[in-house]
Amino acid sequence: MSNVPGDRKYTKDHEWAKAEGQVIKVGITDYAQGHLGDVVMVELPRVGQVVAAHKTFGTVESPKSVSDLFSPVSGTVTAVNDALDASPEKVNADCYGEGWICAITVADSSEYDGLMDAAAYEALIASLDA
């Protein structure tokens, strides 16, 4: 069973988002990394890049596939996890911690508030595996 921590929000595209004030940290979920298999490359957004909710801002690649990363919220990328360039395996080893992908600064948090909570996301992945 996939790990779904209760301290953050989720999207149907299997990303997590965690607010620290106006800054939303973003990564992919345990369910996503498990299905992708070994992550071999993460194409990160640029710092300063303006991203829109539900639009792609990067990709994550495994031997099986290249998958788009969709931004959970609209805002400006203010930090990216450069460590993934050399060590993409962090996404597999610690997707909710050291495997984070980027941080997006938002103007208002209403989009964030509208994302799924842990219970809703758990129900989603249970239905997908049914």
Place this chain on the structure above:
Amino acid sequence: MSSIATQGLQFREPLIFERSSPGRVASSLPRSATTAPGNVALPEGLLRKKAPRWPEVSEPEAVRHFIRLSQQNYGIDTGFFPLGSCTMKYNPKINEDVARMEGFADLHPMAPESWIQGALSLYWELERYLAEITGFSAVTLQPAAGAHGEYTGMALIRAYLMHTEGKPRTKVLVPDTAHGTNPATLAMLGYETVTLKSSDRGVVLPEDVLAAMNEDIAGIMMTNPNTLGLFEENVKEVADIVHAKGGLVYCDGANMNALLGRARPGDMGVDAMHLNLHKTFSTPHGGGGPGSGPVCVHDRLAPYLPIPRVEKDGSTFRLVSDKPLTIGRVKAYLGNFGMHVRAYTYIRELGREGLKLAGEMAVLNANYLRVKLAERYHVVHDRACMHEVVLTDKLQKKAADIETRDIAKGLIDRGFHPPTTYFPICVQNALMIEPTETESKETLDRFVEAMFDIDAESKVDPQRLKTAPHLPLVGRLDETRAVRKPILRWRPVETPTAGQ
């Protein structure tokens, strides 16, 4: 009977450079230019200081090296090749006979028209055969392969919109069951891809196209049958919706082998489509030869076709380039002519009834596998399919944590090349199987037996499957490490005498 794989006299073959022994030769070389008497007329700066580091081996060593490598190859002439969506079809040997006829094989591409009337007549006739098979009025044989055909076809649509509307529009609809080259084609032409999600039935729904279609959209690229092996049953309705807003309909006809003699995209509202001669008309594929991706269109796109056009004037064939609306050339000379000869031969060999039977057998074989394999595997859309069927690892994953990759590797130990895996990407952990029309019921039954054996092994010894294959010279490769830490070139071990 279940396995035909054995490990007889197979050799681990090193690189030929590693077989090298200083001074050993396979043939007598002429004297070096640097020591030849007289002026060899090469400027000083162009002469080598040192001999190149070629492998130094005897003739039998060279012969054995390459023969052994060729024995490690696996192809359609070795055994069953169930690669879906990338049709690996048997290439009849008569195609090769005909392509090797002097009049075809030794043609010079710059030979004048009057010398190549026979070749031009074949070219002209093949265009007409393809037009009749697909239901269109004009064809270009120039594009070098399928994706090049897509590019050419969409370039025609772009040129048409430029000409009739003054601008090419900006976006194109592409269902998520299309071939991956479709969005790439659009990017090259400056179009933005709008992805359409396919329905629960695995096909495009008219209401989704209606909702997405507007005057900024140049049209839709539909793969039909799509990459789930399903016929896009709403294609006519979709075409009407797109046409109503001034858009055009492109059909990726890579999977035309399923429709041969039964249905024609040109009758379904499609404006342009390409064919892959290697998929539908049995020309070699991949390393076996260059591709060919003819594009078929209706009259309204015909003025834009690439030049030169081959035209018939009485009993004479001429190359005509005076076409003011043409998009220009897309390939040197007439395209990959050797492939046209092979496809022409295939069509003439099978004839009208034979082509229809080939299409029917391809569909029957895929459905036979679908029904059989559904006993032990999850079939994504368990209803009549076209030329290919898509399974997943759902049942094995749940029961024994066995994934698509393990099933594919397990097939190698049972004497079969794996099918396409992890594609189409709209299906989680897909296994896509396309038997093609040439496989006998006995071969298909052995394949089913191998798949059942894998399912059985997943229950009793999953670890063996997770580490498969065990029989080939090279076992399971570490794909992750290969991508994360690739070794991109071989370096010689320096020895004091090497290269002297």
